[in-house]
Amino acid sequence: MSTSNGEAVQTEHLSKVYKDFWGRDKVRALDDLNLTIHRGEVFGLLGPNGSGKSTTIKLLLGLIFASRGRASVLGQPAGSTRINERIGFLPEESYLYRFLNGEETLRFYGRLFRIPSRDLKKRVPALLDTVGLDEKSRKRKLREYSKGMARRIGLAQALINNPDLILLDEPTTGLDPIGTREMKDLILSLKAQGKTVLLCSHLLADVQDVCDRITILFKGKMQTIGEVRDLLQVKDITQVQTRGLNETQIQEVRQFMSRLGGQETTITHPTTTLEDLFVRIVRENTPDNAATPPRQA
Amino acid sequence: MPPIINDNIGWWIAGAIVVIGLVGFGLRDLLRFSPRRIWAISSVSFAESIRRRVLWITPLAIIGVIIVSQLQHPIDEQDAIRQTIKFCLFATGLLVTIVIIILACTNLPKEIDTRVIYTIVTKPTTRLEIILGKIIGFARVSAAILIIMGLFTWGYLHLRAWNMQRYIARQLIDGDVGPARKPSLEHYQQSGLLQARQLQDSDSYEIFAKLPQSTDSVRWMFNEQDFVVPFRLGLGDVAPADWQSGQPLPPLMILAHVYTQEAPLTDEQQEHLGGDLLRGLGTDTGGPRLSDSQSTMTAKRPAPKVAVQILDRNGYTLLAPNILNATSLTLHEDQPLQIQIPAEQVMTLVNHGRFFVSITGASPGWMYGADSNPVIILAPTPQPGKFNQIPPAPDPRDPSRHTPPIFQGRSGTHGQQLRGGPAEFNPVGIYRFHNVPLPASGQVPFEMRVGIERTGDELSTSTDDLTHLSISARNLKTGVISDPITITPESLRPTYFSLPASALGDGNFELILRNHTNGHWIGLQTNSVFVVTSHQPFIANLAKSLLILWLMTLLVIIIAILCSTFLSWPIAVVLTIVLLLGRWGVMQLGDTLGSGIGNQIATDFGFSDPSQAKVVSSSVEALTKALTAVSHVLPDISKFSATEDVERGVMVPTARLAESSAVAFGFGLPMIVLAYIFLKNKEVAP
Numbered sequence: 001m002s003t004s005n006g007e008a009v010q011t012e013h014l015s016k017v018y019k020d021f022w023g024r025d026k027v028r029a030l031d032d033l034n035l036t037i038h039r040g041e042v043f044g045l046l047g048p049n050g051s052g053k054s055t056t057i058k059l060l061l062g063l064i065f066a067s068r069g070r071a072s073v074l075g076q077p078a079g080s081t082r083i084n085e086r087i088g089f090l091p092e093e094s095y096l097y098r099f100l101n102g103e104e105t106l107r108f109y110g111r112l113f114r115i116p117s118r119d120l121k122k123r124v125p126a127l128l129d130t131v132g133l134d135e136k137s138r139k140r141k142l143r144e145y146s147k148g149m150a151r152r153i154g155l156a157q158a159l160i161n162n163p164d165l166i167l168l169d170e171p172t173t174g175l176d177p178i179g180t181r182e183m184k185d186l187i188l189s190l191k192a193q194g195k196t197v198l199l200c201s202h203l204l205a206d207v208q209d210v211c212d213r214i215t216i217l218f219k220g221k222m223q224t225i226g227e228v229r230d231l232l233q234v235k236d237i238t239q240v241q242t243r244g245l246n247e248t249q250i251q252e253v254r255q256f257m258s259r260l261g262g263q264e265t266t267i268t269h270p271t272t273t274l275e276d277l278f279v280r281i282v283r284e285n286t287p288d289n290a291a292t293p294p295r296q297a
Numbered sequence: 298m299p300p301i302i303n304d305n306i307g308w309w310i311a312g313a314i315v316v317i318g319l320v321g322f323g324l325r326d327l328l329r330f331s332p333r334r335i336w337a338i339s340s341v342s343f344a345e346s347i348r349r350r351v352l353w354i355t356p357l358a359i360i361g362v363i364i365v366s367q368l369q370h371p372i373d374e375q376d377a378i379r380q381t382i383k384f385c386l387f388a389t390g391l392l393v394t395i396v397i398i399i400l401a402c403t404n405l406p407k408e409i410d411t412r413v414i415y416t417i418v419t420k421p422t423t424r425l426e427i428i429l430g431k432i433i434g435f436a437r438v439s440a441a442i443l444i445i446m447g448l449f450t451w452g453y454l455h456l457r458a459w460n461m462q463r464y465i466a467r468q469l470i471d472g473d474v475g476p477a478r479k480p481s482l483e484h485y486q487q488s489g490l491l492q493a494r495q496l497q498d499s500d501s502y503e504i505f506a507k508l509p510q511s512t513d514s515v516r517w518m519f520n521e522q523d524f525v526v527p528f529r530l531g532l533g534d535v536a537p538a539d540w541q542s543g544q545p546l547p548p549l550m551i552l553a554h555v556y557t558q559e560a561p562l563t564d565e566q567q568e569h570l571g572g573d574l575l576r577g578l579g580t581d582t583g584g585p586r587l588s589d590s591q592s593t594m595t596a597k598r599p600a601p602k603v604a605v606q607i608l609d610r611n612g613y614t615l616l617a618p619n620i621l622n623a624t625s626l627t628l629h630e631d632q633p634l635q636i637q638i639p640a641e642q643v644m645t646l647v648n649h650g651r652f653f654v655s656i657t658g659a660s661p662g663w664m665y666g667a668d669s670n671p672v673i674i675l676a677p678t679p680q681p682g683k684f685n686q687i688p689p690a691p692d693p694r695d696p697s698r699h700t701p702p703i704f705q706g707r708s709g710t711h712g713q714q715l716r717g718g719p720a721e722f723n724p725v726g727i728y729r730f731h732n733v734p735l736p737a738s739g740q741v742p743f744e745m746r747v748g749i750e751r752t753g754d755e756l757s758t759s760t761d762d763l764t765h766l767s768i769s770a771r772n773l774k775t776g777v778i779s780d781p782i783t784i785t786p787e788s789l790r791p792t793y794f795s796l797p798a799s800a801l802g803d804g805n806f807e808l809i810l811r812n813h814t815n816g817h818w819i820g821l822q823t824n825s826v827f828v829v830t831s832h833q834p835f836i837a838n839l840a841k842s843l844l845i846l847w848l849m850t851l852l853v854i855i856i857a858i859l860c861s862t863f864l865s866w867p868i869a870v871v872l873t874i875v876l877l878l879g880r881w882g883v884m885q886l887g888d889t890l891g892s893g894i895g896n897q898i899a900t901d902f903g904f905s906d907p908s909q910a911k912v913v914s915s916s917v918e919a920l921t922k923a924l925t926a927v928s929h930v931l932p933d934i935s936k937f938s939a940t941e942d943v944e945r946g947v948m949v950p951t952a953r954l955a956e957s958s959a960v961a962f963g964f965g966l967p968m969i970v971l972a973y974i975f976l977k978n979k980e981v982a983p
């Protein structure tokens with residue numbers, strides 16, 4: 001497979017307006033998105049429900065067509081069938097054939113990649129192990145799967161072709177904390193294998209733990225982009241973390257700080273500051289500070 | 298448009314769609330084409346149908362067939378089998394079509410709605426492969442249904458046939474069968490009830506007053522019969538050199554030469570004539586009645602008269618005798634009849650192009666004769682007294698000569714009537730067979746099906762009187778006529794007889810039919826008599842008809858999938874049915890949609906204002922024209938009819954298979970390409 005140069009994903013002025021039956025504009029779901037995702041990074045696409053995350057992914061995959069702008073994936077125009085050989089996609093819910101069982105599902109998707117049956121015999125059980133589906137559930141029809149199991153089989157089908165670029169739309173919804181942990185570990189291991197991951201989520205903790213860079217979408221507009229570290233760093237505040245100090249010792253540190261000239265010294269336990277950032281962005285963009293009711297994505 | 302395009306407009310559109318669609322839109326997808334992917338997609342559709350227990354519908358259909366065939370009222374054993382075949386194949390066709398329309402129409406909309414399609418189109422599958430995969434998947438479902446129903450049909454028919462055979466054997470042993478029935482039963486006992494024969498029908502048939510010999514220059518008919526002569530007429534034949542459109546055309550003249558010869562009068566005719574004469578004399582009303590014998594004696598042979606009319610190419614009246622002033626023309630020896638075609642009717646003939654001049658014998662007691670060239674038409678030329686001679690159309694079998702007159706019987710309920718009676722009164726029916734493949738020796742089986750009319754049918758108590766029909770064969774090479782055999786056909790039921798192969802020569806022969814039963818009229822039609830030229834196992838015939846049904850379902854699937862690429866499933870179901878039945882429906886409306894409907898509607902709706910009426914009538918005309926044009930590019934599902942042949946025990950011709958494949962693929966391929974283009978340009982998100 002030729003690894004053409006260029007970025008994993010690149011969009012220019014990408015916009016999507018959903019129209020109604022009569023061709024009138026209904027929803028401006030994505031507005032002028034300029035995004036570059038480098039090869040080998042884990043990129044987080046953040047945003048509240050209805051901010052256009054899934055729309056972006058669908059545009060990148062050619063499931064829907066852009067109203068304006070362009071997108072390229074692995075150096076090819078979005079939606080080109082050839083490039084799908086190297087893409088894995090986990091939709092926001094596992095939309096699979098409910099009358100097939102786990103193994104049949106994977107074999108079916110494997111055939112769509114024209115993976116030889118011999119290879120499939122090995123790869124299917126291995127993948128099912130990777131996503132944590134046990135022997136018994138593999139033989140069960142998907143309609144009997146719990147949400148977490150459906151998520152796992154969905155992930156397995158996204159990885160069947162050993163893709164270079166993996167698009168995960170809210171991968172942790174429906175997973176229990178252990179499952180969430182495993183998902184994060186998996187993403188990190190994919191990154192270690194040199195793969196590019198585009199991760200959509202409104203769960204900040206997920207993103208913070210695994211993403212190299214993030215962007216925050218709100219109402220279809222890109223609000224910010226950058227390295228997670230940079231975005232969260234507040235330049236004029238220094239944070240010191242330590243372990244094993246008692247109250248007296250903490251008082252001593254406080255005194256030491258003020259002697260050095262530090263002001264407003266607070267000593268607390270660290271918070272998820274990404275949450276702060278996220279909330280701030282949503283607040284800033286909401287007119288009259290009236291929070292928009294969360295939309296079901 | 299040149300005719301080569303106009304005549305095959307459907308094929309040209311189909312070809313253009315396929316080429317432009319695939320090369321223009323889908324060349325890249327075409328190059329990525331992978332049978333393995335298509336098969337994988339088809340397998341999922343197939344598995345879905347099976348796991349949703351679609352096949353469980355077949356036992357229901359089977360139970361339905363069994364119940365219905367228990368309730369049937371067959372007229373005989375063969376009919377029982379026929380009806381059973383009909384139920385089985387009808388149920389099979391209906392079942393498979395309904396199931397397949399529902400499955401194929403709902404599939405794509407459902408996958409888009411449940412978003413399963415997301416995980417398919419984001420794989421390296423092209424949308425062409427998705428369309429083809431779905432089509433093949435459902436074609437597999439339809440094949441499964443057809444195989445199950447086919448096996449059932451085969452088994453059930455054998456069971457029934459076996460039962461019937463036992464019943465026939467018992468009837469024949471007990472001897473409680475009528476003489477008309479017995480030959481048929483014996484035939485069934487010998488040849489079985491499940492048959493697939495190859496039949497060859499005759500090239501032509503005619504009815505004469507007496508059997509024409511090859512040396513005869515004149516051939517004869519009785520009164521009430523007619524002979525017809527085909528003509529072709531173009532504008533060039535009749536229009537003067539300086540003629541301009543809109544100008545009237547000159548009148549034409551028909552010259553006809555009819556021979557006459559006295560014929561014996563039947564009792565009935567004598568009676569009839571006597572009555573007429575008496576009525577003419579006025580004795581009927583007042584004076585003393587003459588006895589029957591006296592009236593017979595007084596009956597005088599009337600002068601020979603004929604009526605002349607013009608028929609269109611289908612044999613329907615175009616210019617009736619009264620328009621030609623030819624309702625009753627007396628024939629004079631050696632003097633040809635002259636009939637003028639009025640100037641205002643000439644354009645009608647030119648517009649039809651082809652027509653027949655028909656001459657009907659009007660008076661009883663005469664035979665009317667015609668030589669090989671009895672009618673010509675004269676068109677005036679600018680020089681007074683000089684005429685253009687327009688001869689009859691060339692003979693299709695021998696274009697170097699003109700078509701000789703064709704002798705017909707009076708048309709009755711079941712065809713051209715072959716009157717029954719003693720030898721000197723009864724006409725002969727002749728069926729001509731050409732190049733029939735025949736065995737070198739032994740008996741050659743024939744099958745005949747005629748309707749029989751009887752005088753005073755409603756009054757007569759002896760309707761079960763037998764009709765005696767004698768049949769002999771004339772070898773056209775040697776002229777030798779075989780000894781006649783006599784059969785007793787039942788009205789509208791098959792009759793079987795056989796003739797020795799030696800009498801039929803090299804396969805070019807005539808069957809000579811005479812009806813010997815007074816008061817019975819046998820209706821002859823083109824397809825009344827067949828030679829059975831070969832047999833095939835019944836199962837092969839059944840398989841062929843199921844294959845044709847399968848080809849039809851293939852087309853149904855393709856249309857259904859096409860509709861479902863851009864419509865919600867309920868509307869797709871409706872549109873699929875409309876597309877399938879559209880052509881057939883327009884054909885059913887047929888003449889109603891002919892020209893003139895616009896005016897009719899305008900008057901029906903009471904538009905008295907002429908300009909309004911004109912608008913209404915012309916828009917209705919335009920609408921019907923558009924409808925007819927559209928119907929011509931719809932598939933002709935009548936090409937998929939094979940059940941009738943299986944039912945009749947006739948071998949389904951291999952050409953029918955080719956025809957139905959042509960329709961299935963000729964319409965199917967462009968539809969596939971359209972479906973592909975629609976799906977490719979569709980956002981597959983709900």
Ligand SMILES: Nc1ncnc2c1ncn2[C@@H]1O[C@H](COP(=O)(O)OP(=O)(O)O)[C@@H](O)[C@H]1O
Pocket residue numbers: 018019026027028029047048049050051052053054055056295296297982983
């Ligand atoms: N098919 C559709 N038709 C109309 N509006 C849509 C459609 N799909 C999504 N939207 C709207 O577009 C916006 C973005 O949706 P989406 O991208 O799904 O958000 P999320 O970021 O939660 O994934 C939402 O307001 C949603 O209602």
Ligand SMILES: [Mg+2]
Pocket residue numbers: 050053054055092169297
């Ligand atoms: Mg979403």
